[in-house]
Amino acid sequence: MSAQDDFLGAKDDFISQWGALGSSWGISRTMAQVHALLMISPEPISTDQSMEELQISRGNAHTNLKELVGWGLVKIVVKKGERKEFFEAEKDVWKIFTIVLRERKRREIDPAIELLSDCSERSKNVKSAEGKAFHKQMNELEDFAVFASQVGETISKLKYGPAIKYANKFLGLLPKDKS
Amino acid sequence: MSAQDDFLGAKDDFISQWGALGSSWGISRTMAQVHALLMISPEPISTDQSMEELQISRGNAHTNLKELVGWGLVKIVVKKGERKEFFEAEKDVWKIFTIVLRERKRREIDPAIELLSDCSERSKNVKSAEGKAFHKQMNELEDFAVFASQVGETISKLKYGPAIKYANKFLGLLPKDKS
DNA sequence: GAGGACTTTCAGTAATGTTTGAAAATATGA
């Protein structure tokens, strides 16, 4: 068993399990696998190469590659002399994180704020106990969502260095675990 | 159109849309709806009441209520003189957040760390360019995942007050937007 | 220990989400 074989096995495991993890996020299994493949490929790869490596159909490869481009996680590169499009993933982990953070804020937190603010508004004059409890809960959820949104916004604008610096300061502020 | 009617409409919208949002997280639509229902109910509610309000089957109501109990988001309460079980959701928004944070860390980040660490190990001696790129990427992802795990751990242990205090200090550190 | 109130399970069904493959559209170069 050579080191190269170890690596090839690890590569397959990474792609397959990254896919499984992706689906516990909101991302489809295949999209996560395509992303995994691109993330560990030193060279940009084509639709046909993805099809080959992941054993998926052209339509599937195409859709998922374009969706990743839509997320901003992957860029299209055109090699000179070639007609095909090639795809290259962002590899910097902090950049990947901020992209995903921004995208999920936009897709999940922002609509939640809208919902909560609307529900709060529509229940502000209600008299029943049930209604008052509802109004209060809507307000509290909205306040939290707005707060989370601001924190997300702030973090996504940071560079890696400052982020780590703040985080370490923050982590250090807590009492040490005395185990 | 009375204030009470406004509220009833808002309540239905909240339940239905909270469900839709839930499914963009890893949570099933119905589980999120049950959670929404419990979160806005001033009184604990029974399986039959959930079935009635959400128009779902007994089995479905039962499974989702118990799953919420499993997450720690809902508690079973027994009313004296009653044989039925009633269910009551945690309403404190910060507590809900820390419970979800901990649970998702356990389900998503921890397994990722294991995967990445394993892949890093198995590719440490490889010589090819592709293999070296893989090893590097695994290390960087692992470092980040461990870091995220620690931040999550720390936040989930905070009380709401200190969390807000730190966050405001943090938010204030960034240059103001000059628009 | 029988009867009823309630909970739990699960096989079958329904609903939803994903993938395929082939055809249509588009782009490229001679």
Added chain:
DNA sequence: TCATATTTTCAAACATTACTGAAAGTCCTC
């Protein structure tokens, strides 16, 4: 312009997940 390489679309097939309803299980109470 045409032939061909490539991308894009999408209806139908497939896979996965969620839900139902009824039956089995549990736990009281008399």
